Amino acid sequence: MQLIIWLLLMIGGFTPTQVRELETDPLFNSGRGSALTENGTVEMEASIMDGPKRRCGAVSGLTTVKNPISLARLVMEKSPHSYLAFSGAEEFARQQGVELVDNEYFITEENLGMLKLAKEANSILFDYRIPNGGFETCSAGAAATDSPLQMNGLPISLYAPETVGCVVVDQEGRCAAATSTGGLMNKRTGRIGDSPLIGAGTYASNLCGVSCTGEGEAIIRATLARDVAAVMEYKGLCLQEAVDFVIKERLDEGQAGLIAVSKNGEVACGFNANGMFRGCATEDGFMEVGIWP
Amino acid sequence: MGWAIALHGGAGDIPVTMPPERRQPREAALRHCLDIGVDALKSQKHALDVVELVVRELENNPNFNAGKGSVLTNAGTVEMEACIMDGNTKRCGAVSGLTTVINPISLSRLVMEKTPHIYLAFDGAEAFAREQGVETIDSSHFITPENIERLKQAKEAKRVQIDYSQPIQKDVEKELPAASGGSQLGTVGCVAVDNQGNLAAATSTGGLVNKMVGRIGDTPIIGSGTYANNLCAVSATGKGEAIIRHTVARDVAAVMEFKGLSLKEASAYVVEECVPRGNVGLIAVSASGEVTMPFNTTGMFRACATEDGYSQIGIWTSVE
Numbered sequence: 001m002q003l004i005i006w007l008l009l010m011i012g013g014f015t016p017t018q019v020r021e022l023e024t025d026p027l028f029n030s031g032r033g034s035a036l037t038e039n040g041t042v043e044m045e046a047s048i049m050d051g052p053k054r055r056c057g058a059v060s061g062l063t064t065v066k067n068p069i070s071l072a073r074l075v076m077e078k079s080p081h082s083y084l085a086f087s088g089a090e091e092f093a094r095q096q097g098v099e100l101v102d103n104e105y106f107i108t109e110e111n112l113g114m115l116k117l118a119k120e121a122n123s124i125l126f127d128y129r130i131p132n133g134g135f136e137t138c139s140a141g142a143a144a145t146d147s148p149l150q151m152n153g154l155p156i157s158l159y160a161p162e163t164v165g166c167v168v169v170d171q172e173g174r175c176a177a178a179t180s181t182g183g184l185m186n187k188r189t190g191r192i193g194d195s196p197l198i199g200a201g202t203y204a205s206n207l208c209g210v211s212c213t214g215e216g217e218a219i220i221r222a223t224l225a226r227d228v229a230a231v232m233e234y235k236g237l238c239l240q241e242a243v244d245f246v247i248k249e250r251l252d253e254g255q256a257g258l259i260a261v262s263k264n265g266e267v268a269c270g271f272n273a274n275g276m277f278r279g280c281a282t283e284d285g286f287m288e289v290g291i292w293p
Numbered sequence: 294m295g296w297a298i299a300l301h302g303g304a305g306d307i308p309v310t311m312p313p314e315r316r317q318p319r320e321a322a323l324r325h326c327l328d329i330g331v332d333a334l335k336s337q338k339h340a341l342d343v344v345e346l347v348v349r350e351l352e353n354n355p356n357f358n359a360g361k362g363s364v365l366t367n368a369g370t371v372e373m374e375a376c377i378m379d380g381n382t383k384r385c386g387a388v389s390g391l392t393t394v395i396n397p398i399s400l401s402r403l404v405m406e407k408t409p410h411i412y413l414a415f416d417g418a419e420a421f422a423r424e425q426g427v428e429t430i431d432s433s434h435f436i437t438p439e440n441i442e443r444l445k446q447a448k449e450a451k452r453v454q455i456d457y458s459q460p461i462q463k464d465v466e467k468e469l470p471a472a473s474g475g476s477q478l479g480t481v482g483c484v485a486v487d488n489q490g491n492l493a494a495a496t497s498t499g500g501l502v503n504k505m506v507g508r509i510g511d512t513p514i515i516g517s518g519t520y521a522n523n524l525c526a527v528s529a530t531g532k533g534e535a536i537i538r539h540t541v542a543r544d545v546a547a548v549m550e551f552k553g554l555s556l557k558e559a560s561a562y563v564v565e566e567c568v569p570r571g572n573v574g575l576i577a578v579s580a581s582g583e584v585t586m587p588f589n590t591t592g593m594f595r596a597c598a599t600e601d602g603y604s605q606i607g608i609w610t611s612v613e
Contacts, residue, residue, distance in 0.1 A: 088507015190417010
């Protein structure tokens with residue numbers, strides 16, 4: 001089974017900018033390019049967490065807010081709460097004067113096509129599966145695929161929308177994490193996934209910052225992001241060990257991936273799927289972009 | 294081993310000067326719900342069924358902040374949320390933003406059992422409720438005169454603060470300034486382990502008095518207000534924003550697992566060391582039939598019982 005996830009690790013600078021840029025790019029499942037609900041609409045969610053004081057902000061059910069992650073940050077900084085959703089979140093957005101657009105702005109041709117396929121197959125797509133047959137392997141040069149859908153010579157699933165996330169640690173060892181998504185293709189309206197849930201899709205403490213993506217329900221059950229930090233805190237594992245542990249032990253049947261940074265400037269990623277789009281950069285000049293292990 | 298059950302009706306700044314006419318109905322309700330839960334456990338009901346039926350009972354009681362008796366948003370409306378989790382399978386269900394569903398906890402169970410999702414909210418959750426044919430009623434049913442009064446006081450308190458022009462003392466964690474005492478009601482919840490060792494947790498709430506419309510608290514967030522695995526089942530109550538950032542329910546289980554602490558030690562650690570005073574209470578049971586109900590607030594409406602005959606009902610710190 002093929003799972004493509006895009007996550008971004010950056011050292012230095014603060015998270016929201018990177019996630020904002022990813023939100024604006026229609027190839028990725030958040031903001032513009034979000035997966036569609038069963039009604040053909042977009043409902044977006046996001047969360048952000050600041051490690052040192054564990055302040056957090058989350059939003060769900062957004063339909064007109066251009067950059068959900070920025071609204072999540074405003075919830076954290078300008079409201080007495082941690083999580084606002086649906087019409088209450090939209091109202092808060094209006095009060096805060098953030099950029100609002102029509103729901104159509106977020107809907108792309110590709111996703112309308114994917115929704116149609118999902119409805120025909122009567123299934124909910126985890127952002128990467130095509131109902132009529134999956135792919136066992138995926139390599140950049142492969143031309144031999146059965147998919148009726150291709151784009152630029154590659155299987156359409158390579159372009160399937162996905163959650164975006166970003167984790168950051170600055171020079172002082174302060175970690176932060178942010179995640180943003182449109183959720184599952186053909187999801188029920190009102191469905192909330194792991195991305196806005198602190199401890200599931202997003203978490204940051206004084207030890208690390210974590211952002212997850214994949215099968216939301218599996219990530220929630222596993223409290224995946226919190227578990228990375230908990231294992232470091234309570235078992236004394238280092239970042240990569242903690243990441244490997246939770247990926248191996250906590251995801252029963254579910255497929256997911258995550259990226260993480262630690263206060264010591266380490267970066268780590270883990271996934272139990274075939275691939276995860278990721279990029280990483282560190283202060284000492286190390287840079288890497290990857291898809292497969 | 295053996296079964297164990299604990300339930301709560303909310304932790305908060307419950308004044309010790311609470312008059313008998315307010316205290317007694319609540320104590321009686323706790324006793325009644327405990328009896329229902331114990332009877333169910335004695336009749337071999339699964340832990341999941343037990344926690345659901347106890348929380349339904351608490352939701353129906355207008356003296357607690359869940360279902361009927363839910364506190365009000367800043368618009369004077371009710372927005373209820375609930376969550377249920379099965380320890381063995383870690384299956385879970387959660388709902389938020391309900392306005393007409395009589396028993397939110399039952400709808401959360403239906404989300405778990407009848408959809409491929411875990412969490413449904415607002416219009417989508419209400420639509421699901423109608424599809425499932427659960428009991429719904431006009432939203433006014435849930436609103437009580439007490440809560441209308443609480444909302445009024447909360448709004449006035451904010452006005453007074455601004456009039457005094459004193460800088461609002463925001464502590465490091467930026468907690469919501471406390472509304473008047475007695476209005477800091479938490480939630481309701483129940484945790485149980487049956488004599489097969491099945492663990493389950495359930496929590497339900499109307500949220501915070503004078504909350505913003507659309508505000509979601511800790512209750513429906515797996516790992517924050519509600520959690521169960523094969524070690525323990527936990528339901529938390531108090532200041533939602535604090536419970537979320539400290540992932541209270543998950544941490545009890547994590548500390549047991551990763552540091553080898555007992556249920557009591559792990560729960561005490563989370564409540565006393567991790568979360569600032571005045572913000573949290575929780576109930577928890579372990580697979581081996583232990584039960585604990587720590588809180589760092591003035592009080593927590595609570596009750597518990599174990600198979601060996603122990604039982605307790607309390608509000609403030611017990612004298613033992």
